[in-house]
Structures are given as C-alpha cells and as structure tokens.
C-alpha cells in the first residue's frame with residue numbers, strides 16, 4: 005500500500021480471489037535476509053494491492069468540528085515503515101486479547117486529530133502487533149483489527165504489550181503498527197513504542213522518540229498507553 009491511498013475494510017482483488025491468506029507470519033529472528041525494504045516486497049506478495057479502506061458514508065465532516073480545547077496546532081505524526089506483516093481486511097474489534105494469553109495486559113487509547121487539533125470522527129485506525137511470543141498472526145487476525153474513531157476522535161483497544169523481535173538481522177523494540185486515515189486526510193502508516201523499552205530503542209533502526217506513548221495506569225493498576233495521531237489534510 006502506498007501512503008495517501010484510501011483504505012477499504014473489505015477490499016476486493018482484481019482477480020476476485022480471497023484477500024485473507026493462511027499465512028503465519030512467525031518471528032523471523034536471525035534470518036538475516038535483507039534490510040526492511042525486502043519486507044515491503046514480502047508484504048506485497050502475501051497481500052496483493054490495492055489494500056483500500058472505504059470510510060463509512062455516515063462519517064460526519066470533521067472540518068465543521070471545533071478545535072480541541074487546550075490543543076495547539078501541531079505537526080502531523082511521523083511516518084515509519086509498514087513492515088512485512090500488515091494484513092488487509094481486518095475485523096472491527098476493540099478487544100485484541102486472545103483467550104488464555106500469557107501477556108501483560110494493556111489498554112491503548114488516544115485520539116485522531118488534524119493538524120489544527122480538530123478531532124476526526126469516523127477515522128479508520130487499523131492496528132497490528134506481536135503477541136506474547138513475539139509472533140504476528142496472519143491466520144486468525146490475532147492482535148490485529150480496526151476501529152472507527154468516536155465523535156471526539158477517540159479510540160481504545162484492550163490488548164497486551166507487544167514483544168520485540170529480530171527481523172532481517174535488525175533488532176526491533178516492542179511496537180504496535182498503525183494505519184490511520186480520516187475522510188479528508190492522507191493515510192498515515194506508523195509505529196508506536198513504549199518508554200519502558202529504552203534499552204532496546206537504541207538498537208532499533210525504526211525507533212523514533214516522537215512515537216513513544218505516554219504510559220500510565222488505571223486506578224486498579226492496569227497499564228494505559230496514550231497516543232494521539234495527527235493526520236495531514238488530503
């Protein structure tokens with residue numbers, strides 16, 4: 005997928021074949037195949053283009069919404085590599101947790117805004133991450149799915165902390181991949197990181213300190229990661 009293209013929740017291939025492939029994208033530690041550029045090639049082979057989300061027709065025009073209070077104009081969120089494990093046609097869901105998982109639970113929440121701090125409702129936010137064994141699941145959409153943001157641009161996912169891995173010889177700090185697009189914005193493809201993994205950030209060529217979540221916790225001690233995505237106008 006090229007940034008700037010639209011998404012479709014239920015894409016159709018030109019050849020009419022199913023978009024879902026039974027491919028387990030297991031951790032590829034130590035393969036040392038090539039740099040991340042090869043990842044894009046692998047992704048295209050597994051999930052042919054175009055991977056396009058259709059935004060819901062009912063999405064209200066976010067341009068009419070007032071700026072978020074106490075928010076100032078801000079730059080768009082930085083982009084990063086898509087990586088080789090993206091899958092199209094993900095389910096709509098808020099709870100990524102696999103039954104019986106052995107990971108450390110996490111709530112990820114935030115907002116989708118435009119550069120003038122206006123919340124973007126009805127935006128598609130598509131997330132994918134590794135599980136507690138550092139594996140991506142392309143069979144059952146484990147730890148991947150999409151949501152539509154609420155009236156204030158908000159989203160929330162119940163998940164677990166992702167695990168880092170080694171890909172093509174590069175150490176990857178724990179991260180969550182994200183694609184976000186509003187009705188009138190460009191597509192953002194990026195990754196978010198965690199402050200507690202500072203030791204591994206230095207070894208990760210994809211790491212960007214501007215993409216680190218704020219980490220707090222609920223009254224009951226459940227970790228809560230917060231990140232706002234800021235999208236460029238289309």
Ligand SMILES: [Fe+2]
Nearest residue numbers: 087176179181
């Ligand atoms: Fe990744």
